Amino acid sequence: MSFLDVKDLKIHFPTDDGVVKSVDGLTFGLERGQTLGIVGESGSGKSVTSLGILGLHKGGRAKISGEIWLDGEELVSAPAEQVRGLRGKKMAMIFQDPLSSMHPYYTVGHQIIEAYRIHNAVSKQVARKHAVDLLGRVGIPEPGKRVDSYPHEFSGGMRQRAMIAMALSCDPELLIADEPTTALDVTVQAQILDLMRDLQREFNSALIIITHDLGVVAELADDILVMYGGKCVEYGKTDEIFYNPEHPYTWGLLGSMPRLDREPTERLLPIKGSPPSLINVPPGCAFHPRCPYADRTEGRASTEVPDLAPTERGHLVRCHMPRTERRSLWENEIKPVLETQ
């Protein structure tokens, strides 16, 4: 069993308009020292997944089923108090928007010290010293002075560093970063990505990075899980997903991005239509209304949900098209077009 094992995780929200199936049967595993990138568009269920692992849907209206095993402990059926004891210490989260996820009335130091003292019986002085150390480690200049600053006195990049320091305060073994660099400028993004990579190496923690930016996952991730409409559509090693993707949605994502590392093309190759509503996920394969190859499945695309099946190269793909056909499409039609870009 891996360090983190998620099995058939379902997170559904009953609403007046129907059940929102935000996460619908997600299975993945992660070892210490490894990084998993979860990629998807807005509404694909990637953030709900991360909140679910942290147990932050407990006590709400969410209906959660499946299993989440973290280092031998099952979290879905565990009482809320037990999961709260793990949060901060065993697992921690870096949120997307540091301005709205820090308390504006308390100093940055206070917020780090608070988290540290909940899990460690130490004096305020010791905790404060720890907070100063951490701020220094994440690259905040003059940490001894900055520890008494309020969040609004920090720039965006510094706030994100402070968030990282807060998440790391108890040396968590599992770190979840939800769009950690989306709100930042590129030069600052590059600094933060470097920092996360270095810290992960140092602490040997398991890292889940959630993003819509394929560039960011290419930089950091060992494995990639592509989500669409609450389900995993493709899951495998980073190199496999980038160089031998087999799901038409992954092809679509790769074709939609203008790339700096290739010659500019005349046109981008977008995916037609827009992402589905999670209340009315299209029947069968959720991607079929947008899929250019839906007619190659003998009508099964709109009636049957495809299985997440292994390819001969060892990664998992949820698609009705026969494997040989997918391979030949990728090799002969998709890859040449993408590579001339």
Add this chain to the structure above:
Amino acid sequence: MSENEPLLSVRNVEKHFPVTAGLFKKQVAAVKAVDGISFDVFKGETLGLVGESGCGKSTTGRLVTRLLEPTGGSVEFEGRDITHLSQGKLRPLRRDMQMIFQDPYSSLNPRHTVGAIVGAPFRIQGVRTENGVKKAVQDILALVGLNPEHYNRYPHEFSGGQRQRIGIARTLALKPKLIIADEPVSALDVSIQAQVVNLLEDLQKELDLTYVVIAHDLSVVRHISDRVAVMYLGKIVEIADRKRLYSSPMHPYTNALLSAVPVPDPKARKERERIRLKGDVPSPLNPPPACRFHTRCWKAQEICKTVEPPLETLASGHSVACHFPENAPVAAATAGEAGKD
């Protein structure tokens, strides 16, 4: 592109926002959001304006459309000085100059139907249409890829990408000559971004439009622009045609920006050499003297702290404001070698 007169000509434009204090609102400082920039936009071309947050790119967009009045310099549209025109005199000009906004959620009135939103320019400008406003609006909706039957729907019934199309339809209503697009795709999902980028390009060809595209995403800007200007702290540091700027950037800041963009190619991450900038962009309230980039520049020398480098245009048409540019043209290099002999 053409050799004729520029459609838009900006000369030494400045915008200083006053910072006031005390009972009598005495001005104590100024935020130099835009501090003396000059550029031309020619008919039929797309000029990209890139930079990090706070560099003044959005302010520039608002100055050239005269949503803001410059505190210095001049803006000429079709050879006519519009720098200090009154609102009344500006109104007829608004037909020729339109703006696409970043956020498709807050830039559409939620209580107006699509018909009212897209039809508003006709009513405000008192434009007569051959077969009535409704027909004209429906034609435009079809042009931007929306169903003309959506005339009576409200913005909340549409997805983000469709809303951005409504915003584009509104700007196109009066057949403008110049469109300023401020982060037109940054709020959209990757697959939808590509659709909107393609739409903007198609419309440009079809309607002979001129664009100024303001964005922070360097890959989108490269895809869409003919020429690109890079801004840093209220100044243009480099301006060149797309190919030259991306293949042989001269300003150290441009080099750093380009190397910071994460590339969606996992193998390249090991080979790529990265320029790491330290720290954040300084505050425009108190920008560094002389070359504003010297505090973060690895090539900075004494002269950079005392003498401001002018934006000089080279024979190749490449303009750069730097004392020690990278990729300097061959002529300068041979001169250096001659000096050694």
